[in-house]
Amino acid sequence: MSSRYFHRTGSTTISAGEHLRRLRHQAGLSQLDLSLIAGISQRHLSCVETGRAKVGPSTLHAILSALDVPLERCNEVFLAAGFAPRYVASSLDAQPMEMVHGAINHILHAHNPAPAIVLASNWDILGANASASVLFGILGLPEGSESGFNLLATLLAPGGLGDHLINAAEVRMVAWQRASREANANADLAHRLQGLPCPSGQSVDIDSSPVVLTRVRSVQGELKFLSTFTTFGMPLDITVESLRIEHLIPADAHTWQTMTKAYERSMSAQA
DSSP states (O other): OOOOOEEEETTEEEEHHHHHHHHHHHHTOOHHHHHHHHTSOHHHHHHHHHTSSOOOHHHHHHHHHHTTOOHHHHHHHHHHTTOOOOOBOOOTTSGGGHHHHHHHHHHHHHHTTSOEEEEOTTOBEEEEOHHHHHHHHHTTOOTTTTSSSBHHHHHHSTTSGGGGBTTHHHHHHHHHHHHHHHGGGOHHHHHHHHTSOOOOSOOOOGGGOSOOEEEEEETTEEEEEEEEEEEOSSOOBHHHHHOEEEEEEEOSHHHHHHHHHHHHHHHHHHO
């Protein structure tokens, strides 16, 4: 006799198997692909997705890990399967998070004179290094704009960072597309997107482009940056998993020189 376990969201009941089927489709994987990655048989995966077989916690964990599912969504699937949630969300000011804050501050400081900012899962800017403040100062943005704001809002809404980008249409579209994909598993981000203007223009094929330059218009001339992210590998906490550091790496000699000189002047003024 098979069992089915369900998770109720609002008025919609979703089984654990249906969760997994949707997640697999979002990942663009066939049942055979996923079964090989997760180390289970395709037949068992099929039975789990259709509810003909009960999935054990270890197998469920293997499937979710193979799909690289966010921890908060993993909790939903575990609940739908009749198990207790596996992951907690620590407060940012909780004592166990002190070690994480220390690591983040070290990374931020080491990245100078290149700008770096800390982002939450809803794209709120939680912190920044000195060079990010320097860059915002070069652009004439209000003091403190590098921290305490939302990156999506300052990119998409008038009067923010987006107005200073030479290739604003491209960067805004890339940001919108990434945020829209992340919003599938993030209600807070989905709500925030609803209040922001959708960028016009052609969509950008993110997967086919290895890099997207951020080209900034400034009094120092055009500044070019490559964007890359640092995240915490193998997190066991939803809050830790949601944190990421965006590094803006100068993409040419002029940008490196401009940022280095501006950073050194800023440090000298504070000495």
